[in-house]
Amino acid sequence: MKLLFVSTPVGPLGSGLGGGVELSLYNIAKEVMRRGHDLQIVAPAGSTWDDLPIMQISGSLQIIAQSLERETPIAMPSNPVLANMWDYVRQVESEYDLIVNFAYDWLPFYLTPFLKIPVAHFVSMASLSDALDLIIVQTSKQFPGTIGFYTSAQAATFPELTFPIYYLSSGIDLSLYQFCGKPKQQFAWLGRISPEKGLEDALAVAKSTNIPLKVMGKIQDESYWQKIQQVYSNAPFEYLGFLSTKEMQQVVRQCQALIMTPRWVEAFGNVAIEALACGVPVISYSRGGPASIIKHGETGFLVEPDSVTGLIEATKRLDRINRQTCRDTAQKVFSLEALGERFEKWFVDILNFQV
Incomplete structure (x- = not known):
């Protein structure tokens, strides 16, 4: 597979600002490459992972969802790195089989119907925003099987998701x-x-x-x-x-x-x-x-x-x-091998379903 990973826009990879999703992305990336898949990562400028293929995109970082209220309207700063990353995705999507979104943000879900290739959304947090809840549920209905979570306890915080739902856990080297x-x-x-x-x-x-x-x-x-x-x-x-x-x-x-x-x-x-x-x-x-x-x-x-x-x-x-x-x-x-098997199956299932 030719995979395009799109990182969180709250901080450069390697900065720690992205929390646990940074480690998850890193380990998933290393394992899919070990399995022979082609990979490109799109991430904010300043990312420090020199051992992975990263397209660095400049722009203002997104405010973390944890710091906002549930009813806070969706907003982006001027020159947002989130929008800039997804503009790049739109330009190059034809070169890939599957886009994998690691951002817990509204925009990637909104853009999904407008993209030409399938998008797998790995949801990295439990429910924090009414607006995000709504669009995640809508995406699960419109594109069944494309929503992945760490755990069932996390998924249970979102209302009325459409099955199948993938519980992917995590893994480390x-x-x-x-x-x-x-x-x-x-x-x-x-x-x-x-x-x-x-x-x-x-x-x-x-x-x-x-x-x-x-x-x-x-x-x-x-x-x-x-x-x-x-x-x-x-x-x-x-x-x-x-x-x-x-x-x-x-x-x-x-x-x-x-x-x-x-x-x-x-x-x-x-x-x-x-x-x-x-x-x-x-x-x-x-x-x-x-x-x-x-x-x-x-x-x-x-x-x-x-x-x-x-x-x-x-x-x-x-x-x-x-x-x-x-x-x-x-x-x-929680080995990388077990992690890779879970994510690879998810990716294949999405591509088979789209066909």
């Missing part, structure tokens, strides 16, 4: 993550630093247990970050920045657990499978994607959403988790 059987007394928290990620709850766990917390990720909301640092100034935590996969896993693998504190419905949670790949159990709120990744009592613990007490209690039971089981689960379910 397991060779990049080293197993650690004997961790240090420390926890990890990994993700974009913004209110919906609930970092303050992990800081509360560190304060209560007096166990150091290693914080890693892109600061997306500076005022939020400053506020929670002040509130938890006496908690034992260290901010390590936005790290490369190699640097990040060197820290995570030495931790007793990864703590996940989503205040919203996470579509998936790539950080969870990255931790499992290192043999690190995951303690998370039982909300959205993490609930489909973590096997309660086997690879971590799922606790009542927004219960800091539940998180703290779970930290006391970590000795019941076999860290090798965590690694084995990652190898079985």
Whole structure:
């Protein structure tokens, strides 16, 4: 197949501004190329992935959907990179078999009926916008089978979708993550630093247990970050920045657990499978994607959403988790090979249906 991937317009690839969808796009791209498919990626200028074929498009970045209200009207800045990327797609579409959209934005769905070749939409977030809900549902009805989600929990947040619906999960290059059987007394928290990620709850766990917390990720909301640092100034935590996969896993693998504190419905949670790949159990709120990744009592613990007490209690039971089981689960379910099989089948199904 000749595939054209269109990235998120909220930030250049490699910047961390796109959150988990960046890692998903990277791994899917590497695997489809390994399988012999031709690939071109369209992404905002400034993308740093030199090992992938990227057409860099300039323009103003899109505002992230998480920062907007459900009723906020659809809007784009002047000279929008989102529109510029899709204008490029329209110019070159005849050279490809399938367009794959990774942007959680209204425009790609709206443009789908006007394009000459099929578009696969990989929806990277749960429902956040009434306008997006409507056009995603409309697209699923007009073009059945072209909508893919990470998990059923994510898809359930959208009303009246038309089947078939594809649940594609995620996957990682397991060779990049080293197993650690004997961790240090420390926890990890990994993700974009913004209110919906609930970092303050992990800081509360560190304060209560007096166990150091290693914080890693892109600061997306500076005022939020400053506020929670002040509130938890006496908690034992260290901010390590936005790290490369190699640097990040060197820290995570030495931790007793990864703590996940989503205040919203996470579509998936790539950080969870990255931790499992290192043999690190995951303690998370039982909300959205993490609930489909973590096997309660086997690879971590799922606790009542927004219960800091539940998180703290779970930290006391970590000795019941076999860290090798965590690694084995990652190898079985979340390998690049398994990821590639799921996406390749989806792409083939779309092309066969169109014929």
